Amino acid sequence: MIRTLLVDDHALFRRGVRALLATMPDVEVVGEADSGPAAVDEARSLQPDLVLLDLQMPGGGGLDAIPAILNESPSSSILVVTMREDSTALRQALVLGARGYVLKDTDGENFIQAVSTVGLGDAYIGRELAVQLAGLLQAPTPSSAFPELTERERTILQLMARGEANADIARSLHLTTKSVQNYVSRIFAKLDVADRSRAIVIAREAGLHVE
CATH class of the missing domain: 3.40.50.2300 (Response regulator)
Structure with missing residues (x-):
């Protein structure tokens, strides 16, 4: 059933x-x-x-x-x-x-x-x-995606796409949660998205979560 x-x-x-x-x-x-x-x-x-x-x-x-x-x-x-x-x-x-x-x-x-x-x-x-x-x-390859992001921003987006919360990302990268939040805000602005779920969609489309 x-x-x-x-x-x-x-x-x-x-x-x-x-x-x-x-x-x-x-x-x-x-x-x-x-x-x-x-x-x-x-x-x-x-x-x-x-x-x-x-x-x-x-x-x-x-x-x-x-x-x-x-x-x-x-x-x-x-x-x-x-x-x-x-x-x-x-x-x-x-x-x-x-x-x-x-x-x-x-x-x-x-x-x-x-x-x-x-x-x-x-x-x-x-x-x-x-x-x-x-x-x-026809999505772009992970290595060529998001040239507008810095290396640090790209790493954070990758971790977001893998389902990690800000606190988890902060621990992984030895940053404060506030610093991660600031990076995430800049990522949203550069990708022209309003929220986390849209950023994750774009990152996963590019295969960033499996890179």
Whole structure:
């Protein structure tokens, strides 16, 4: 049985998805949430096999929720269900840990296939997004990425991409936490990103975390 958590801010959409999933004998809806933070709480308590996650929600978006959900429920597979048909959102979702990406206007047959595939731990990308997916394979090599960063900033970004917190980075590099915070702020400015999750996405796309 694929225990499933529905995450979308529109109750009517959740109701429709629940009705569709009711036709699948191997799927059980165990919970619902209407925001990213609520999804994290539900994932922590329910430990679902599958999370169907919208990206655009008031009170906390789905992209930021992806790593938080996986931190609380590592065995969950996340299928993004969204209206956003763009390569940036697709790339960010996959890099952050989503296993699949499907558009809300897909037909019922493909939606059921996506749920079954991701629910079993495999990857699924909607056919309409396959061309965009090819662009994900054209990331720069780690050695040539981020020439605008100093060597120290690049090292800190690499450690961030590996999942290390500021305090851990400070210990590794024999710096104060405040110094690391200052470096991180400069990294955000140079990469033109607003937060840590976006910086990590960019670094992982470039393969910096495995360098």
